[in-house]
Amino acid sequence: MGLGLRWYHFVLWAGFIAIMALMPEFVSKGTLRTIIFANFLAIFAISWDVLSGRTGYISFGHPFLIGIGAYTTAILTKRFDVPVEYAIPTAVIMTMVGGTIMFLPALRIKGSYFALVSLAFMELIYQLVQVIRPDLTGGTRGMSGLVTLTRGAVNGYYLSVTLMIIVALCMWLLMRTRLGTALSAIGMNEESVKGSGLSPTKLKLFAFMTSAFVAGLGGAFYVHYLGSIAPRALFDINFVFTIIVATLIGGASTIVGPMFGAFFLTFLLEYLRPYLPGAERYLIYGVIALLLYMYQPKGLYHIVMTQLDRFKKRADDD
Amino acid sequence: MTKPLTIKNLVKKFGGLTATDDISFDLNEGQSTGLIGPNGAGKTTIFSQIMGEYRQTSGKIELYGSEISKLSTPARIRLGVSRTYQVPRPFAEFTVLENVRVGLMPDSIWKMITEGPNVDREIELALSVGFSENDLRRTPDELSMGDLRKLEMARTMATNPSIMLLDEVFAGLTVGEIDQIAKLIQKMRSENMTFLIVSHDLKALEPLVDDAIAINYGKIIAQGSFASVISDKAVRTSYLGT
Amino acid sequence: MLEIIIQGILLSGLYALIAVGFTLIFSVGRVLNLAYGSYIMVAGYIYFYFSQLLGLPPIAGLLLAGILGSCMGLLKYNLIVKPLKGDHIAVEISTLILAVVLQSAVILFFGNSAKILLPIIPGVIHIGNATVTFNVLAATVASWLILIGLYLFIKKTHIGRAMMAVSMDAKGASISGVDIDKINMITWGISGFLGAIAGVFFASYTQLSPTMWVAPLIIAIAIVIVGGIGSIIGTLVVAHIIGFMEIISVALISPQLRGVFTMLLIILVLVIRPKGLFGREEL
Numbered sequence: 001m002g003l004g005l006r007w008y009h010f011v012l013w014a015g016f017i018a019i020m021a022l023m024p025e026f027v028s029k030g031t032l033r034t035i036i037f038a039n040f041l042a043i044f045a046i047s048w049d050v051l052s053g054r055t056g057y058i059s060f061g062h063p064f065l066i067g068i069g070a071y072t073t074a075i076l077t078k079r080f081d082v083p084v085e086y087a088i089p090t091a092v093i094m095t096m097v098g099g100t101i102m103f104l105p106a107l108r109i110k111g112s113y114f115a116l117v118s119l120a121f122m123e124l125i126y127q128l129v130q131v132i133r134p135d136l137t138g139g140t141r142g143m144s145g146l147v148t149l150t151r152g153a154v155n156g157y158y159l160s161v162t163l164m165i166i167v168a169l170c171m172w173l174l175m176r177t178r179l180g181t182a183l184s185a186i187g188m189n190e191e192s193v194k195g196s197g198l199s200p201t202k203l204k205l206f207a208f209m210t211s212a213f214v215a216g217l218g219g220a221f222y223v224h225y226l227g228s229i230a231p232r233a234l235f236d237i238n239f240v241f242t243i244i245v246a247t248l249i250g251g252a253s254t255i256v257g258p259m260f261g262a263f264f265l266t267f268l269l270e271y272l273r274p275y276l277p278g279a280e281r282y283l284i285y286g287v288i289a290l291l292l293y294m295y296q297p298k299g300l301y302h303i304v305m306t307q308l309d310r311f312k313k314r315a316d317d318d
Numbered sequence: 319m320t321k322p323l324t325i326k327n328l329v330k331k332f333g334g335l336t337a338t339d340d341i342s343f344d345l346n347e348g349q350s351t352g353l354i355g356p357n358g359a360g361k362t363t364i365f366s367q368i369m370g371e372y373r374q375t376s377g378k379i380e381l382y383g384s385e386i387s388k389l390s391t392p393a394r395i396r397l398g399v400s401r402t403y404q405v406p407r408p409f410a411e412f413t414v415l416e417n418v419r420v421g422l423m424p425d426s427i428w429k430m431i432t433e434g435p436n437v438d439r440e441i442e443l444a445l446s447v448g449f450s451e452n453d454l455r456r457t458p459d460e461l462s463m464g465d466l467r468k469l470e471m472a473r474t475m476a477t478n479p480s481i482m483l484l485d486e487v488f489a490g491l492t493v494g495e496i497d498q499i500a501k502l503i504q505k506m507r508s509e510n511m512t513f514l515i516v517s518h519d520l521k522a523l524e525p526l527v528d529d530a531i532a533i534n535y536g537k538i539i540a541q542g543s544f545a546s547v548i549s550d551k552a553v554r555t556s557y558l559g560t
Numbered sequence: 561m562l563e564i565i566i567q568g569i570l571l572s573g574l575y576a577l578i579a580v581g582f583t584l585i586f587s588v589g590r591v592l593n594l595a596y597g598s599y600i601m602v603a604g605y606i607y608f609y610f611s612q613l614l615g616l617p618p619i620a621g622l623l624l625a626g627i628l629g630s631c632m633g634l635l636k637y638n639l640i641v642k643p644l645k646g647d648h649i650a651v652e653i654s655t656l657i658l659a660v661v662l663q664s665a666v667i668l669f670f671g672n673s674a675k676i677l678l679p680i681i682p683g684v685i686h687i688g689n690a691t692v693t694f695n696v697l698a699a700t701v702a703s704w705l706i707l708i709g710l711y712l713f714i715k716k717t718h719i720g721r722a723m724m725a726v727s728m729d730a731k732g733a734s735i736s737g738v739d740i741d742k743i744n745m746i747t748w749g750i751s752g753f754l755g756a757i758a759g760v761f762f763a764s765y766t767q768l769s770p771t772m773w774v775a776p777l778i779i780a781i782a783i784v785i786v787g788g789i790g791s792i793i794g795t796l797v798v799a800h801i802i803g804f805m806e807i808i809s810v811a812l813i814s815p816q817l818r819g820v821f822t823m824l825l826i827i828l829v830l831v832i833r834p835k836g837l838f839g840r841e842e843l
Contacts (some may be wrong), residue, residue: 283667
């Protein structure tokens with residue numbers, strides 16, 4: 001498969017998994033809950049990264065996909081008493097259908113237009129959910145009292161961390177194959193990809209479906225962790241913003257970048273909470289994000305890697 | 319024996335401008351033809367129509383006997399025709415090797431995932447167009463124009479074509495670099511590759527082609543052996559602009 | 561019936577004003593200013609602060625908001641767009657971040673709750689069965705005046721024609737001696753001004769809240785996509801299509817489906833005619 005795996009990849013991943021597994025021993029329940037949110041944000045960020053980070057089709061409406069997964073499983077479990085083990089896979093499939101729908105405009109329009117349309121998709125589902133069959137969707141207020149898969153912080157933590165690590169590892173490996181190369185190539189120059197004998201349409205569809213798969217999975221499990229669903233929080237530009245900023249700060253198109261970006265951001269927000277309780281926190285971290293992005297759009301991952309490269313070069317020179 | 323490339327009555331209009339004015343010619347297998355003419359004559363437009371980047375206004379394009387007008391650019395490349403671009407368009411954040419890698423990829427997602435890159439072949443291609451070992455991990459922003467043209471060449475070769483359309487592949491190259499590319503083209507000719515080469519550098523072009531076609535204002539103004547075409551009066555005036 | 565026509569005309573005029581500032585940047589500057597809605601929001605609050613809290617006359621508040629909008633536009637151009645050198649993705653993302661930052665800043669200063677703006681011009685007038693507030697009427701009249709003025713500016717003045725040139729072909733324009741940087745600055749300044757004026761009117765039509773920038777942005781987006789870029793008249797026509805669609809769906813179908821048909825229209829247009837109804841652009 002030509003993954004180019006080295007010994008330090010194994011060590012880093014093993015180390016990371018070990019730390020995450022042992023985390024409940026070291027930290028309080030409160031911190032665990034924060035990490036749970038970070039885990040889910042990481043999943044959403046990875047989902048966004050696979051599509052927008054790689055192919056350059058920036059989506060400002062990712063909650064559209066997450067929402068389909070969330071609402072499908074919520075409606076199935078609460079209104080139709082479908083067991084969770086069937087509801088969640090169905091939710092993922094429905095999200096992939098949604099991903100295909102979102103892909104259709106991407107066939108004919110590019111760049112900025114697509115970004116706008118994705119925003120329109122999110123607005124559309126936000127309005128539809130409140131208006132069409134509110135008896136099913138819970139309308140403007142959403143739903144509560146949904147099936148939760150785990151009880152307590154520790155179990156919730158283990159579920160979220162397992163999900164996050166599986167998703168991260170799979171996507172990381174997938175993007176290391178030539179498929180990842182092809183998707184990145186689309187982001188750099190789609191015309192040139194055609195000129196290399198590759199069909200961008202197939203590749204884009206695959207990217208959309210993979211992104212949708214992860215988004216649906218994350219959305220469905222998230223809803224069963226929270227036990228509730230609220231359209232105002234879900235289909236909110238702040239949520240879009242959080243996902244995008246997490247990915248960019250960490251480093252787009254690296255999978256690992258979004259993961260760490262999600263953690264960085266979640267803890268930054270938590271740290272700011274006692275000082276700025278409300279939405280003002282977004283002010284600080286928005287400014288930080290903006291400055292960081294303009295200084296180095298490739299994110300922290302790139303900054304770290306360049307330093308490591310410099311370190312290696314110096315070591316080679318000695 | 320079906321000809322690799324047949325163009326019949328090709329016309330391309332952009333609004334009021336006729337860029338391609340009823341052009342017909344064909345290429346036999348292993349034939350190498352030079353396409354010459356002043357700037358703006360319409361040479362690159364012909365290439366673009368063959369590759370499917372522009373849809374012709376009317377006329378036929380046949381690859382190995384089949385009409386390809388309905389096919390997408392990647393589909394035509396898979397049938398065996400490939401081109402370089404006058405303005406190189408490499409993948410800006412990939413190294414030389416990674417750039418070649420994209421050209422080598424099969425258009426199958428399953429294969430992309432399950433099969434790794436053929437790094438030996440990537441290196442082989444890159445070295446064959448004149449890159450040195452040091453250059454292999456450079457990115458396009460670190461390359462000279464000449465290097466970028468070499469990269470275009472390597473990427474085009476990577477798609478494993480049987481017909482190559484070369485668009486000003488010598489521009490910006492040093493004498494030594496031209497020599498290397500010329501040797502490469504000769505080697506491919508001996509392996510029966512079909513060429514259509516656009517070049518302003520007539521001296522470099524001459525040994526590489528069997529014959530030539532001269533174009534001006536979208537029309538063929540001369541066709542035949544290289545020597546006869548470049549000594550043709552109409553061709554000479556087209557270059558001097560009288 | 562008359563009510564629908566009147567409300568439709570009023571709303572469409574406002575939507576046209578909102579959209580035109582956005583379209584201008586997209587046509588001339590070729591970038592997406594996702595913080596466009598922020599002009600609307602910030603201008604609304606500036607007007608609120610000066611005219612309602614400080615008690616300045618409405619015209620003063622309006623003009624102040626407009627000037628501030630211009631300044632915001634110029635700052636955005638110089639601090640964000642220019643350094644990013646036309647990297648579209650970077651500009652989109654940066655303006656999105658900026659929009660959220662501005663939203664948080666507004667929450668910090670003015671609090672989270674929605675505020676009702678007192679009408680700029682109080683009083684109502686009756687046309688047939690319909691009750692029309694002077695406020696909204698003034699907004700529509702102002703919109704039309706501004707749009708006509710803008711149209712004349714683009715067609716008749718040297719700068720306006722330069723802007724059109726840049727929107728069609730920036731390279732060609734610069735070879736012809738047009739100072740691209742100056743034109744961009746002027747465009748961003750005008751866009752900011754228009755957005756701000758539209759913002760004050762929009763705020764008085766609905767209400768003032770920190771999240772109010774999203775809806776007009778979506779409408780501007782809809783008008784850009786459906787109308788295509790490069791034509792003020794196109795923007796006007798499409799604004800009316802969308803305005804009337806909204807009024808009709810609210811009046812005849814259900815108030816809650818207000819925005820849904822707009823969204824569906826966007827998707828429909830993209831499938832059938834991606835360059836928009838009046839667009840002259842290949843995408």
